[in-house]
Amino acid sequence: MQKEFYDPAKPDGQNSSIKEPISHNGIGKIGKRYLIPARQGRAVRLKKNQSIFIHNIRGNQVCDFFALIDGSESEFLSMEHTRTALGRVYVSKGDILVTNRRRPLIQIVEDTSPGIHDILIACCDHARYQQLGAVSYHDNCADNFRMSLLAINVPIKHIPSPFNIWMNIPVSENNGKYSWEAPVSSAGDSIKLKAYEDCIIVMSACPQDMTPVNGLGVLPSELEFELESF
Amino acid sequence: MQKEFYDPAKPDGQNSSIKEPISHNGIGKIGKRYLIPARQGRAVRLKKNQSIFIHNIRGNQVCDFFALIDGSESEFLSMEHTRTALGRVYVSKGDILVTNRRRPLIQIVEDTSPGIHDILIACCDHARYQQLGAVSYHDNCADNFRMSLLAINVPIKHIPSPFNIWMNIPVSENNGKYSWEAPVSSAGDSIKLKAYEDCIIVMSACPQDMTPVNGLGVLPSELEFELESF
Numbered sequence: 001m002q003k004e005f006y007d008p009a010k011p012d013g014q015n016s017s018i019k020e021p022i023s024h025n026g027i028g029k030i031g032k033r034y035l036i037p038a039r040q041g042r043a044v045r046l047k048k049n050q051s052i053f054i055h056n057i058r059g060n061q062v063c064d065f066f067a068l069i070d071g072s073e074s075e076f077l078s079m080e081h082t083r084t085a086l087g088r089v090y091v092s093k094g095d096i097l098v099t100n101r102r103r104p105l106i107q108i109v110e111d112t113s114p115g116i117h118d119i120l121i122a123c124c125d126h127a128r129y130q131q132l133g134a135v136s137y138h139d140n141c142a143d144n145f146r147m148s149l150l151a152i153n154v155p156i157k158h159i160p161s162p163f164n165i166w167m168n169i170p171v172s173e174n175n176g177k178y179s180w181e182a183p184v185s186s187a188g189d190s191i192k193l194k195a196y197e198d199c200i201i202v203m204s205a206c207p208q209d210m211t212p213v214n215g216l217g218v219l220p221s222e223l224e225f226e227l228e229s230f
Numbered sequence: 231m232q233k234e235f236y237d238p239a240k241p242d243g244q245n246s247s248i249k250e251p252i253s254h255n256g257i258g259k260i261g262k263r264y265l266i267p268a269r270q271g272r273a274v275r276l277k278k279n280q281s282i283f284i285h286n287i288r289g290n291q292v293c294d295f296f297a298l299i300d301g302s303e304s305e306f307l308s309m310e311h312t313r314t315a316l317g318r319v320y321v322s323k324g325d326i327l328v329t330n331r332r333r334p335l336i337q338i339v340e341d342t343s344p345g346i347h348d349i350l351i352a353c354c355d356h357a358r359y360q361q362l363g364a365v366s367y368h369d370n371c372a373d374n375f376r377m378s379l380l381a382i383n384v385p386i387k388h389i390p391s392p393f394n395i396w397m398n399i400p401v402s403e404n405n406g407k408y409s410w411e412a413p414v415s416s417a418g419d420s421i422k423l424k425a426y427e428d429c430i431i432v433m434s435a436c437p438q439d440m441t442p443v444n445g446l447g448v449l450p451s452e453l454e455f456e457l458e459s460f
Contacts, residue, residue: 005302006299006302006304006305006331007304008304008330069236072235072236074236074237074238074387074388075236078352079310080309080310080350080351080352080391081352083350083351083352083408084351084352084358087407087408088405088406088407088408089319089350089401089406089408090405090406100238100352100389101236101355101357102355102357102358102361103357120310120313120319120350121310121313121314122308122310122311122313122314122330125331125332127331127332127333128314128332131332157304157387157388158304158387158388159330161310161391171319171401171403171406172403173401173402173403173404174403175318175320176318176319176320176401177317177318178313178317178318178319
């Protein structure tokens with residue numbers, strides 16, 4: 001029997017993430033505010049020692065955040081290696097997140113929110129929404145990641161587990177059960193992340209509207225980001 | 231400046247895992263007991279509906295366990311997707327572990343141990359031991375995974391986060407801190423895992439001897455496995 005070949009780079013469907021990169025090569029302008037429309041993703045190149053601000057415009061929007069080493073994309077920000085580095089399953093301001101080769105890549109430099117973020121959960125994808133009951137294509141962070149990188153011609157061979165900014169997944173001690181809770185961030189909250197290496201950042205304004213991840217009874221909304229000088 | 235190219239398939243050093251596969255193609259004999267020597271890894275092909283027993287001979291030995299879809303190795307057992315499927319950060323007997331495409335792949339059918347296993351922590355690797363203070367090459371589960379697959383000519387593009395059988399990583403509720411504890415399993419404990427798809431299993435007898443993961447003051451030891459009929 002012929003096995004089905006799985007290509008991690010190929011989206012299961014499409015939205016505008018694939019045709020509206022911030023520039024043809026993902027290089028952005030310092031200080032310019034860029035929009036990540038609701039349910040979409042964008043990629044941007046960040047240089048070593050440069051920082052990026054991500055703004056939670058409505059306050060309830062989760063950002064699935066990925067970072068790949070520029071030019072060596074098999075090395076990327078890794079939540080399982082970050083958990084080992086931190087000795088915790090949560091992150092805090094000041095923490096340094098590491099790659100799958102255990103190299104420092106991203107530091108949480110500033111955070112105006114209460115600091116509740118997730119480093120445990122895979123990004124949503126086509127299969128997840130089908131399992132939740134979607135009957136047709138549903139925007140998803142895996143496809144937003146793929147499309148944002150296809151749009152600037154960066155090849156990938158794996159979809160890393162993301163740093164889920166503002167996602168609220170409290171874990172219970174006794175049985176290890178967790179729950180999907182609404183974000184505790186507020187409109188206008190922002191987080192500042194500094195790069196330790198030249199990297200490609202991908203952010204997805206998570207389109208999850210079948211669990212309360214982006215707020216109970218609230219539609220997925222936009223995010224904004226801007227690059228800071230070195 | 232020239233970027234360093236990272237090849238996930240290439241070991242950082244070697245041990246006998248690369249030259250002593252159970253057979254040239256990883257196909258095993260039903261009912262035969264196979265040894266995984268201390269600090270080494272082995273790969274074996276498992277057919278859909280077939281089960282594998284893994285035996286903890288000394289009782290204190292952690293097994294880093296990986297499973298890849300046979301013929302489509304970019305799809306593999308994924309702990310971050312399994313956590314979403316289970317709603318827990320721990321596993322229990324009866325649980326079905328899923329792939330990065332959210333398909334059922336491995337079920338925990340039997341478990342004679344108290345059932346303490348880990349699905350949070352990346353496998354150990356060369357960088358980890360260097361950070362812990364190793365001054366020369368140290369056997370590690372990432373290289374055992376790479377070598378076990380090189381030995382049967384299976385290409386990989388990523389090292390998945392493993393199912394760490396008998397690894398004891400309790401998570402604290404208040405701050406999300408966890409600790410590295412000795413296994414609570416006993417000599418002769420075994421776990422039975424059933425495959426939902428044709429897959430390639432890789433097991434590494436974890437060589438960690440710089441934290442108490444394999445028992446306090448105890449040397450890493452061997453494991454054994456056997457295949458059960460359909």
